[in-house]
Amino acid sequence: MxxxxxxxxxxxxxxxxxxxxxxxxxxxxxxxxxxxxxxxxxxxxxxxxxxxxxxxxxxxxxxxxxxxxxxxxxxxxxxxxxxxxxxxxxxxxxxxxxxxxxxxxxxxxxxxxxxxxxxxxxxxxxxxLPIYPLDGGKLLQALLSYMMNYYRMLIWSARLSLLFSAMMLLGALFPLIGGEGIQLNLFIVGTFLLVSNWTYHRNIPYLFYRFLTHRSNQAEDVSEQGKTVSPIIVNGKQSVLSVAKLFNRERYHLVYVIGASSTGLQVLPEGRIVDGCLSGLNPHRAVSELFS
Structure with a gap:
């Protein structure tokens, strides 16, 4: 090194x-x-x-x-x-x-x-190739980020990476059908990518919380710069974490909570949701509790 x-x-x-x-x-x-x-x-x-x-x-x-x-x-x-x-x-x-x-x-x-x-x-x-952590896998993540929220992007990029890694391994073993030897280099690399993506899939909760940590650090900059935000409408009974999982990588959000109180509708900036996940309190508590 x-x-x-x-x-x-x-x-x-x-x-x-x-x-x-x-x-x-x-x-x-x-x-x-x-x-x-x-x-x-x-x-x-x-x-x-x-x-x-x-x-x-x-x-x-x-x-x-x-x-x-x-x-x-x-x-x-x-x-x-x-x-x-x-x-x-x-x-x-x-x-x-x-x-x-x-x-x-x-x-x-x-x-x-x-x-x-x-x-x-x-x-x-x-x-x-669309396999993380290859460049194609990162391009796949970028594309998915425009199509779905960040948490689903992590899930689907991991699933697709596992699928293509498994296909690579099958391709390495395919010559065995004709009585030939396996493609050793392809087998070794395919195994490495499959194991890497299995670990990546298991670490998605950690990766998601890292994303929330960055959102927390960026929240003040967003308010100061006056960036446009996107609305998310949720029920007050939904958990704080489930609401955070709706956040999109490319957008910042205002969360409209229905049934949070007798007034019927209240608004939370996304920073409150992020803090609710990172505060050390139960992230599975109802989002309506953030108003108390």
Whole structure:
């Protein structure tokens, strides 16, 4: 592990396994090239994220890209998340084009230029698969954020990621039907993604509370900036947590509570709902109790 620019950079054990296998089989030059391509891919994410003011604590390099740990996770807009996600594959586009150009110009051996070009294509396309934490998985989350509330987005992105990870594993095992061996690299990566997304699915309650923590920190800024808010109409008997689960990542809300008192209708800013979840009191109590 090294620290550069305030970011810890480390190599995931999965990448180390691939390195050792490549060294044994005599493909070390190809592996070194792959490492450089993955590093530049991840630097694309880091540079754009830094441009948005994100605080990146650590980046773990994997054979197909990297996983970044950021302080703002849960408080990032879908637009920013999508731009940062696509920045990685775009690095592979220009590197692949450069390799092709060097091959055509005769500066690089044609076979080597073809290998580098294909490696970039493979990394870019693989990362665009709709599986979290791949770039495609983050793009999927950004898209779902415009279609549903944040909690449902977490649920559905996890479900779809698990589905596609399982399909990848089946694809790795498919050659067995014809009496051939499994596609080992695909099997290893598919297993890693399946386990990662199973953990992600189990951690959804924690991820949701992290989202609420960011909403709490942003509530004052929203009121000061006079941003437009979206209404949510709920029954006073609904729990505070169930109301919070209706919050959309891209919007800020005023909560209209029916039957909260004899007056029939009362209004709560979303900050009161968030505080009701984070205060340490029972988040399953009725939302009408926030008026007492």
């Amino acid at each position: 090294i620290k550069c620019g305030g970011i810890r950079w480390s190599i995931h054990p999965l990448f180390i396994i691939v390195m050792l296998a490549s060294a044994v089989t005599g493909y070390f030059a190809e592996l070194l090239t792959l490492f450089i391509l993955v590093l530049v891919h991840e630097l694309g994410h880091v540079v754009v994220a830094k441009g948005f003011g994100w605080t990146i604590r650590e980046v773990k390099l994997l054979p197909f890209g990297g996983v970044a740990e950021v302080d703002e996770a849960g408080g990032i807009t879908a637009k920013e998340d999508a731009i940062v996600a696509i920045a990685g594959p775009l690095q592979n586009v220009w590197m692949g084009a450069l390799a092709w150009g060097l091959g055509v110009a005769g500066i690089w051996d044609e076979a080597w230029a073809q290998y580098v070009g294909q490696a970039n294509l493979m990394i870019a396309l693989f990362n665009l």
